[in-house]
Amino acid sequence: MAVEAFLNSSKLLQHWPSCLLGLLLVLAIKYVLNQRKKSSKNYSTDRDGDIETEFEEEARGDLQPALEEKPHVQFVPGQTLNPNGARRFLELVRGRRSIRSFSPLTKPSLGVIEDCIRAAGTAPSGAHTEPWTFCVVEEASVKQSVRAIVEHEEQINYNKRMHPQWVTDLRPLQTNHVKPYLTDAPYLILIFKQTYGTAKDGRRKTHYYNEISTSISAGILLCSLQAAGLSSLVTTPLNCGPALRELLGRPVNEKLLILLAVGYPTDDCKVPDLKRKRLDEILVKY
């Protein structure tokens, strides 16, 4: 065979068994190293693949809990909306709608926004890590920069990154990459999840379930805004996280989860004619 003749003419190739053995050795070392890496990450891996937490390797005897250990105290029940608290709360949140036309002329006081964020901060969190940061943007120039970043990325999203089905699914909501509400709304609230924190002794502190915890906190925030008579729009701007994080000078452990526009609707504000699912479509009894 011509190929064999050609290959045999090379000095290097004549020593192929040695080369092959060397290659096998390299592959074997790589495999062993990979296995070791895998087994060191074996902790806390959920079968669903949902949960991923990383821990710095350290001496086992040296472990301290992130929270102080002290005696538990008697539980004291808080306020309720009773009588008929569940129904009265339902009547409150049932009226919440996402709006996209904010009046630039009417502005709630910052104190109201602060109370809403205090409420959001009561959310439960994995091992009480409270892994959230709420950035409240009131300054016009910063809102303008946020809008520029979001519109730039969203134009690429709508044209290239989003699947045509996604763009089609958004058509009934009449959204596109132009986002006047980002400068019209008196406040933007950018909610960051802290993917990890720093303990008092300077070590990295794991924030268990930080996305779920921060989203729950966002749910409480929405109720709170509704209670205060404010409207909002929940958005999750695709690919804008890193640029917005840099704009606001937030550290690398924080990742943008939700961008909320907050304010009062314009007089002619319109909303999609949406129905919500019936109870029997979302509730199953056992």
Added chain:
Amino acid sequence: MAVEAFLNSSKLLQHWPSCLLGLLLVLAIKYVLNQRKKSSKNYSTDRDGDIETEFEEEARGDLQPALEEKPHVQFVPGQTLNPNGARRFLELVRGRRSIRSFSPLTKPSLGVIEDCIRAAGTAPSGAHTEPWTFCVVEEASVKQSVRAIVEHEEQINYNKRMHPQWVTDLRPLQTNHVKPYLTDAPYLILIFKQTYGTAKDGRRKTHYYNEISTSISAGILLCSLQAAGLSSLVTTPLNCGPALRELLGRPVNEKLLILLAVGYPTDDCKVPDLKRKRLDEILVKY
């Protein structure tokens, strides 16, 4: 060399150039196939790696939105808690605590739980997909099965899967793998996120941001339970999702997000002596 002599004695190895060419060909084909797979998943991949959505390939001209396209309607503001709505809501949710001692003797009516889930169902969701299922477990034998599954997995979690730091971080909360609240609490609510749905025409419907949406809905549910004077415990049982999904006969597109125990506290119920972060630790102004 002895090795060379041994290798040369094999008939197969004498034809190594052909074998090598064959191997290279296989690797090349594998590489090309992988690249094609990558580029077909190029849509909707977030730079942060947070968002992953999959679409069935189909003819572009054939796309229909999941929602009906109809004219938008005038926005009508809903109820509020004003005057001082934000402050009054804060006073309500500030009193919420996660409890672990539920009274098995006092039981809220199912109607109250239903209203709370109606409230949760008002949450916003990506492209209004409403990607949540609430399984309410009242039946003692089902609660017993849930407890058996969770305690079995949690024992493995505490002993093997969770990093010692995680177990240490949970020590101040005095939790372990024994979970009496799963049978004491009059209701368990298992919240599933629907990772995808089915459109009217039978095609797979993508559920954008289903984890964030469902977690927001859980946040609204917590507020609602508090309004009704009910206490709860939010848990995210590691590795129990598939077994609990099967126990409740839920379809494969649903993944367990949160398991909630709901009811009234025992008289001697104790809670960890936790402080929440101050406002200036969670709020940044711009």
